[in-house]
Amino acid sequence: MKWLFRNAEKLEKPDLPFLFDSFWENNFVWRNFAAMINFERFVLDNGLRVIVHEDKSTPMAVLDVMYDVGSRDEEPHKTGFAHLFEHLMFGGSVNIESFDEPLQMAGGENNAYTTNDLTNYYLQIPAENLETGFWLESDRMLALGFSENSLDVQRKVVLEEFKEHYISKPYGDVWHKLRELAYKEHPYKWMTIGKELSHVENAQLQDVKDFFAKHYTPSNAILTVAGNVTLAQVKELAEKWFGDIPAGEKYIRDIPQEPAQTEPHFLEVKAAVPLDALYKCWHISTRLDKRYYVADMITEILGGGTSSRLFQNLVKEQQLFSSIHCAHLGSIDAGLLYIEGKLVKGVSIEDGEKGVMAELEKIKSEKIAENELQKIKNKTESLLAFEDISLMNRANSLANYELLGDADLMNKELSIYQSVTSDDIFEECNRIFVDNNCSTLYYRSEAL
């Protein structure tokens, strides 16, 4: 992520399970399943896909450029590069010295983030000044400034980001270990921030240039414009600013997919933390498979909210854990469903794990009741309605779905969730929660 401000004057946001708090843990993609969102779509000659979502109720406009490149596209000895590159995108482009200053002068604000799958740049600006956004984003798609100084500084900044989120934090290295444990082939085995500090430290300007030429082409990008704009206006501006960018060579992704796991994986570590913790994860399906939605609902049944099974039974009733969560990575290629819990002092990890396994046995042997299924569907409906309030979220979702293949998926997902039956959930639980599909990490507290 480009930056994050701790500012007490920040707007109050509804305390829903939104992105930011857990961003650095998993880089998970927005879980936007959406109500009807109108949009138009067209493609420029150079292959740039453009999506327009008009909303006349706001004085603002959002311009979102999503590149189909994430840390899964990195080489194993140059990890962390997609994210470092994201930082360099703010170091000036071929014709414009500074990205941020002209945008701020036009009353705009921006940020960016990188996940294992994609890199997204988004800005918000008073609609009257929309063209400034086009000017800035198109110039850096055309070519970067490639300054040695910017690379020097951003390397340091990213190293501090690495330290702040993965070294200084207790349990900060968990996902590095867990990904390596679960993935043996697929590049999801490293985190977006990078496998180790040295990969970022060793990045050279030539790497930056190569990465740009390979991935930052119009045909590898999606431009989404939302807010108080018109289709005609966006067509004209897109053609004017992006139309003459050379198409470049189309990047064809060819990365190793993870073979089916054939035996349980296990790792035990000791660290200077006050509490023992248990982490378990299982492989699930790819993003576009219907089974993905079923897995998503399984995480809700097990770990969504304080009425969920794991929380109610293991935190409240048996008091094995002081906190427990169940979620999934939300990745495009086959992802992971995981359970993580901190043990109550005095309870062994082994006993905690037995409690978790008993819950999994239950969901594998008894179909869930209709009202529990209905609860999950109601929560889904409500979540999507709240997420669609924000213009930025809407633009981001449209881009996300277009990257998956079709922006209109945004309008179809609710019905997919609604079509899931208790039989689907039963079958999927029996497919996922199998020992040979599981990786387990015991994170033991070393005497402090």
Place this chain on the structure above:
Amino acid sequence: MPDRKIAPPIKDAVDFNIRLKPCTRFDLSNGAPVYYINDGAEEVAALDFVFKAGNCYENKNGVATSANYLIKNGTSKKNSFEITEYFEYYGAYLNRTCYNETATITLHCLSKHLEQLLPVIRELITEAIFPQNELEIFQQNSIQRLSVNLLKSDFVANRLIDQYLYGAEHPYGRVSNKEDIENINREDLQNFYKQFYLNASCTIFSAGKLPGDFETLLEKYFGDLNLNETLPEVVFKREMASQKKYRVSNDENGVQAAIRIARPFPNRHHPDFKKAGILNTLFGGYFGSRLMSNIREEKGYTYGISSYLQNHIGETSWMITTEAGKDVAEATIEEVQNEMKLLREELVDDEELLLVKNYMMGLNLGYVDGPFHVISRWKSLVLNGLDENYFYDSLNVIKTITAEELQALSNKYLSPEDFFELVVI
């Protein structure tokens, strides 16, 4: 082909005419005020019950927070699970948050479910029983969470700097330790509940697509409760530490330093407050700020550095905060001081000043976009004892402030000797 060297023309955001949409105010028959905005494209609603039941009303550490947190963990009719299951079945989110002056119960739900959910909220604020086992689980888990947080240098730094700024007895400076959490008992919670929820001073805020009979509904479920009581004034004396500089070791293997540099500052009612908001933005309040440009974008000492005025109703503080590399911690502090010096000694040039003004106006345009943003503007005004004039005056100050005024303000407030300085590694 466009000339890419030339920026497209812009409309200066300072020329925007930003309006704060009005909100409807009505009083329940018990006198409790309700502020709401019925608007929005999605079929959703948010409802916020703001009680004067924050930390400053407790006479024992942690009681206000615990009472607020456990208010949904059991009533005389339903146990904790039944309550949470009820809300979650409707896909509703019920949150509680305890601040210094206020404690809130917040509902987010689909508009069509409001009528089913309101009676249970009534139940929470009239019949909570604080079961002993719920309290014990809460204590156990809070203590465990605290033990993890105390390993984080940023968490420790935040606690310490507030103690220096306000004193350990002041609600803004008070922190809970393990013993405080252990010492809370059921009777404390019941007494606090009786004093500040059963006989409450409560203000209600709501936004979204609300049902036509919204006012009738609220009156039906809340109009007969004691929600408009006059509570005794609580006055706290700020007792700042006499020592100004601190270096604290929290983790011998730490690779980063949590740095906090802060000074006291008056609250929103002081004539300098609005101007200071602009000086703060320029100094450390946005990505392009002086602190970010120098310490991150030029030197690469940190992932982020920011300054802000703490969001308190009473007398507040001006804070600079960052996590920087351990080896460059002292250099970072020096650069912060250099940036203060520059602001004291040199006038901000016209272009930077216009940029900050445009940036802030653009942000404000976004802040008043949509019913949920608008209601939170109103909430902030109401809870601080202000009205829409304050909002418009703030915009006007952004539009008209001069470089000379900013320099004068810097000389008044940005002198390193007035600041506490803390490094936790």
